[in-house]
Amino acid sequence: MQKLNEEIKSGQLKQVYLLYGEEDYLRRQYRDKLKNALTGGDDSMNCHYFEGKDIRTGEIIDLAETLPFLAERRVIVIENSGLFKRGGEQLAEYLKEPSETTFFVLAEKEIDKRSKLFKAVSVKGRAIEFKAQDESILKRWILGILKKENKKITERDLELFLEKTGTGMENISKELEKLVCYCMDREAVTREDIEAICTRQINNQIFDMMNAIAEKKQKEAMRLYYDLLTLKEPPMRILFLLARQFNLLLQVRELKKKGYPVKTIGENVGLPGFIAGKYVNQAAKFSTKDLRQAVTDCVEAEEAVKTGKMNDVLSVELLLIRYSGTV
Numbered sequence: 001m002q003k004l005n006e007e008i009k010s011g012q013l014k015q016v017y018l019l020y021g022e023e024d025y026l027r028r029q030y031r032d033k034l035k036n037a038l039t040g041g042d043d044s045m046n047c048h049y050f051e052g053k054d055i056r057t058g059e060i061i062d063l064a065e066t067l068p069f070l071a072e073r074r075v076i077v078i079e080n081s082g083l084f085k086r087g088g089e090q091l092a093e094y095l096k097e098p099s100e101t102t103f104f105v106l107a108e109k110e111i112d113k114r115s116k117l118f119k120a121v122s123v124k125g126r127a128i129e130f131k132a133q134d135e136s137i138l139k140r141w142i143l144g145i146l147k148k149e150n151k152k153i154t155e156r157d158l159e160l161f162l163e164k165t166g167t168g169m170e171n172i173s174k175e176l177e178k179l180v181c182y183c184m185d186r187e188a189v190t191r192e193d194i195e196a197i198c199t200r201q202i203n204n205q206i207f208d209m210m211n212a213i214a215e216k217k218q219k220e221a222m223r224l225y226y227d228l229l230t231l232k233e234p235p236m237r238i239l240f241l242l243a244r245q246f247n248l249l250l251q252v253r254e255l256k257k258k259g260y261p262v263k264t265i266g267e268n269v270g271l272p273g274f275i276a277g278k279y280v281n282q283a284a285k286f287s288t289k290d291l292r293q294a295v296t297d298c299v300e301a302e303e304a305v306k307t308g309k310m311n312d313v314l315s316v317e318l319l320l321i322r323y324s325g326t327v
Helices: 002-010 024-039 057-064 089-094 116-124 135-148 155-165 169-183 191-197 202-214 218-230 235-257 262-269 273-283 288-306 312-324
Strands: 016-020 047-051 074-079 102-108 126-129
Touching: 002 024, 002 126, 016 024, 016 116, 024 047, 024 074, 024 102, 024 169, 057 074, 057 089, 089 116, 116 126, 135 155, 135 169, 155 169, 155 191, 155 273, 169 191, 202 218, 202 235, 202 273, 202 312, 218 235, 218 312, 235 262, 235 273, 235 288, 235 312, 262 273, 288 312
Parallel strands: 016 102, 016 126, 047 074, 074 102
Antiparallel strands: none
C-alpha cells in the first residue's frame, strides 16, 4: 500500500491496477484515489465505469482501443466483475499489449491468483490486497478521526465501540459519524453515548444468543431470535451465523485445550484480541461433544429447509429449543 501511495503522490502510475480483498472501505477509497489521479479528478468524458458480472469484455476492449478525447489518458474502472475467477481470458490477452493511452483500475472482493487475468495484471501493473485491518490499526484510525473532531475516548470505551460496530471500516466510519454528531460540543465520548447511538451488529446478537443457550436461558434465546426476525433478518442467515458460531467456538475450545494463550487463539481463528477472550469464556460453557453435535445439527437443519422437509423459521426454533433446554 505504501508503494501505491507513493505512485499516486508522484504521478508515476502503472497502466493497470487491481485492488482486491475483503476490506471494502479501503478498496473503494483507493479506487477513487487512483481514478482521480489518472483523470485529474474531473474528466468524466474519458473515464468509464463498469460493474457486475454481466459486463461485455469485447465492449471494454473496443473502448480501450479508442483514443482519449482532448486528454492524455482514457481510464476504465471495472468493479465486482468476477473476471478473476472465470471469463477473464480475453481481457488477460488484451492486457499483454494494451493501448498506451488506456489505463485500468480493477476492483474485486474475491479473486483467483491462478487466473490468467491476475497473472496479466501482475506483469503489466500492480495488484494490491486490502485485508481486514487488525485491532491496533483500527484503534489508531478511530482515535485519529476523533482527534480531528476534538473528541476523546477511553481505551475501555473504544473497545466497547468496536464490539458494537465490528471491524469493518465502512460500518465504523458511519457509526463514528453518528457518534460525533450525537456528542455535539462535548469533548468526551462516553459508554452511555455508545450504548445510546451505535447500532449493534447481528454478530453481536448471535453472540448474546449463544450466551443464552449456554446458560440454558431458553426464553432469552427465543426473544433474541424473534427480535432478529422482527428486524427482517432471514432465518437461513441466522442459521448460517449460528452454525459459524458453533464451529468457531469448537475451534476456540480445541485450541484452549492445547494450551494456547488467548492472543494466539484469536490470531488462529481470526478474532481481534479484545474479543478473543470473550469467545474463550463462551466456549468453556459448552462441551466439545455438544459443539460438534450442534455443527452437525445446523447442517442437517439447513438441508431439511432446502429439501422442503421443514419451514425455515421452525428449523431455527427447534435448534434453539434443543440446545437451550435444561434436559
